[in-house]
Amino acid sequence: MKVLILGLGLQGKAVIHDLEQSASVSEITAADIEVDKSEAYVTKKGYRKVKVAPLDASRPEGLKQLIRETAPDILICMLPADFQPVIARIAVDESLPYISSSYAGGLTELNGPATEKGVTVLPEMGLDPGIDLILGRLSVDELDEVHGMRSYGAGVPDLESAADNPIHYKISWTFEGVLKAYMRPARFLKNGKEGNIPAGQILRDEHRHTIDVPGLGPMDAYYNGDALSFIEIFGLGPELKEMGRFAMRWPGHNPFWNMMTELGFLDEEPLRIGDAEISPRRFVAEHLKPRLQFQENERDVVVVRVEAWGLKDGRPLRVIYELVDFRDLETGFFAMNRTVGFTVSIAAQMVLEGKIRKPGVLSPVRDVPHHEVLRELEKRGIKISRRERWDG
Numbered sequence: 462m463k464v465l466i467l468g469l470g471l472q473g474k475a476v477i478h479d480l481e482q483s484a485s486v487s488e489i490t491a492a493d494i495e496v497d498k499s500e501a502y503v504t505k506k507g508y509r510k511v512k513v514a515p516l517d518a519s520r521p522e523g524l525k526q527l528i529r530e531t532a533p534d535i536l537i538c539m540l541p542a543d544f545q546p547v548i549a550r551i552a553v554d555e556s557l558p559y560i561s562s563s564y565a566g567g568l569t570e571l572n573g574p575a576t577e578k579g580v581t582v583l584p585e586m587g588l589d590p591g592i593d594l595i596l597g598r599l600s601v602d603e604l605d606e607v608h609g610m611r612s613y614g615a616g617v618p619d620l621e622s623a624a625d626n627p628i629h630y631k632i633s634w635t636f637e638g639v640l641k642a643y644m645r646p647a648r649f650l651k652n653g654k655e656g657n658i659p660a661g662q663i664l665r666d667e668h669r670h671t672i673d674v675p676g677l678g679p680m681d682a683y684y685n686g687d688a689l690s691f692i693e694i695f696g697l698g699p700e701l702k703e704m705g706r707f708a709m710r711w712p713g714h715n716p717f718w719n720m721m722t723e724l725g726f727l728d729e730e731p732l733r734i735g736d737a738e739i740s741p742r743r744f745v746a747e748h749l750k751p752r753l754q755f756q757e758n759e760r761d762v763v764v765v766r767v768e769a770w771g772l773k774d775g776r777p778l779r780v781i782y783e784l785v786d787f788r789d790l791e792t793g794f795f796a797m798n799r800t801v802g803f804t805v806s807i808a809a810q811m812v813l814e815g816k817i818r819k820p821g822v823l824s825p826v827r828d829v830p831h832h833e834v835l836r837e838l839e840k841r842g843i844k845i846s847r848r849e850r851w852d853g
Contacts, residue, residue, distance in 0.1 A: 462486055462813045465533035465557075467518060467548065469493040471633070472562065472587070473539035474502065475794050475802025476809075479841070481508050483806070485813050490531045492516035492524075518544045521551060528555050535560065535809055539802075541635070542566070545584070553580050560809045562587025562801050568822050576821040583823045586808040587801040589614040593765050594694075594825040595834055596782040596845070600769035601695055603780045603849075608771040609703035610695070613672065613682055615764040616797045617711055619787060620677065623759035628718070629711035631753045633761045633797040637746050642708070643718055644727050644742075647684035650692070650704040658684055661727070664719035672709070674764055676785065681715050682707040694826050700771070709764060721745070755795070760788035763796035770852075777852035784845045800843060807837045 462485055466476055469491050480486045489511045493499045499513045514531070517523055518540050528536070528551070535558045538548050542563040552559035553574050558581040565584045575582045585591055593612050601607050618624040618631040632639075647658040647668075658668055663684050671679050685708040692704055721727055726745050731738040755761065763786045770779040786796040794802075808829065811817045819828055835845055 462534045463488040463490070463532065464535055464537060464809060464813075465490045465492065465528065465531055466537040466539060467492050467516060467524075467544075468539035469495075469499045469502065469513075470539065471795065471798050472801045472805070475798035476537060476539060476806045477503075477508065477511050478506070478792070478794070479803050479806035480809070481510050483810050485810055486510060488512070490514050490527075490533065492527060494518070518548070521547055524548065524551055525555070528557065533557065535812055537561070537805060537809055538563070539805070541638075549582060549584075553578060553582065556580055558809075558812045559583065560586055560805055560812065562591060562805050564590055565822065565824070572822040579820045581812055581817060581820055581823060583808055583812070583817065583825075583828070585825055586829075587804050588616075588763065588797070589765065591804050591825055592784060592800060592834075592838070592845075593767060595829065595831050596765065596767040596784070597691070597695060597769070598826050599831055600767050600780045600782055601697065604769060604771040604773055604778060606700050606772040607695075607697050607769055608700055610691075610697070610701070610769040611703070611705045611707065611767070612688075612691075613707045613709055613764065613766040614685070615680060615709035615762075617680075617709075617762060617764075618755070619760040619762050620711060623755060623761065624711060626753065628714050630714055631755050631759070631761065632750065633755070633795045636750055636753070637743070640727055640742050640746055641729075642685070643722060644729075645686060647686060647688075647706075649684055649688045649706070650701065653702045655689065661722050664715045664722060666716070666719075669715055671712070672766075674709075674766070674785070675783075677762065677764070679712060680709040680764070681712050682709045683715055694824065755788075757793070758790065760790065761795045761797060762787050763800050765800075779850045779852065781848050781850075782845060783848075784843065786843050789842070799841065800838075803838065803841050803843065804834070807834055 492514045496515045503511045536552045538561040545563050561584045646660045649656045669683050688704045688706040727742045731740045765784040768781040788795045
């Protein structure tokens with residue numbers, strides 16, 4: 462089977478590494494705009510199945526031509542989410558299964574055409590979204606009646622080996638995306654009532670709480686995005702009183718970025734300074750990028766924690782699934798690369814092997830073999846624990 466993957470960034474590199482090991486994959490075409498850099502990386506790694514092709518993702522005709530030349534059996538998109546709608550549409554038009562780690566967004570409009578053509582379209586198959594959705598499905602399925610659900614995610618430097626700067630943070634994801642996320646509004650359900658936090662206010666003290674992660678210690682959690690949309694996704698009923706999605710950072714990080722937000726340093730509107738125009742957020746990102754890089758011997762840590770509570774056999778039960786993963790210093794892959802990239806690769810292999818067959822726009826919540834995905838992650842050293850607490 463032949464795979465075409467678009468984007469050879471941090472997460473894309475983990476995808477091709479995992480696909481290289483797969484017996485069901487014979488050829489991998491990695492398409493990227495930075496051809497020389499990508500070829501040097503593939504040569505250094507000694508990959509035998511991977512060849513590099515040039516691609517400017519802003520030119521749809523170039524992608525269509527590449528598909529005709531390489532005749533892939535599946536298309537994986539690891540480019541920024543803005544490229545996804547056009548690329549997914551091309552995949553459906555070309556009758557190619559499509560996998561990505563990006564939020565589904567407007568892809569739902571492709572459900573009809575994809576179903577008619579018998580094409581599988583599976584976005585949200587990374588870490589968050591992805592693994593968190595799978596753990597959410599498993600947790601609520603253990604309950605007869607769900608009263609609450611919380612989902613937490615973190616990608617931070619290992620506190621012992623790498624959190625050596627004033628904000629206890631280093632870059633394992635696109636930094637512009639991180640800063641943009643700090644400016645998002647949030648929606649949630651608490652005590653049976655909908656709550657809203659305006660854009661630029663999610664890091665304020667009143668919206669923050671602390672949780673203790675076993676083996677790591679306390680982390681500050683803050684509301685992250687729209688949790689209300691997941692009520693329907695998980696099929697939860699009127700008994701639900703709480704639904705929240707949270708990101709986490711080490712203590713001290715959030716107050717700093719809240720001050721930066723309040724002072725306008727994360728605003729997107731460009732400012733003219735002399736003969737140049739630049740947004741405050743772009744300036745902050747470019748200024749800090751070289752100062753927030755991991756060294757070769759430093760590890761990042763990824764945490765995903767999903768907890769659901771309610772009734773089981775008439776008794777109050779809380780179920781917690783938790784993933785904690787660290788950078789693999791032998792391969793150099795960050796925990797963020799592993800948990801995103803390996804998950805995408807696992808999903809692609811399941812499609813190629815016929816374990817995921819359903820056509821249309823699918824969701825990890827309902828359309829993947831959940832326990833098998835977790836078993837495959839475990840084979841790659843990504844461990845997920847489960848614990849429960851009976852409250853009555």
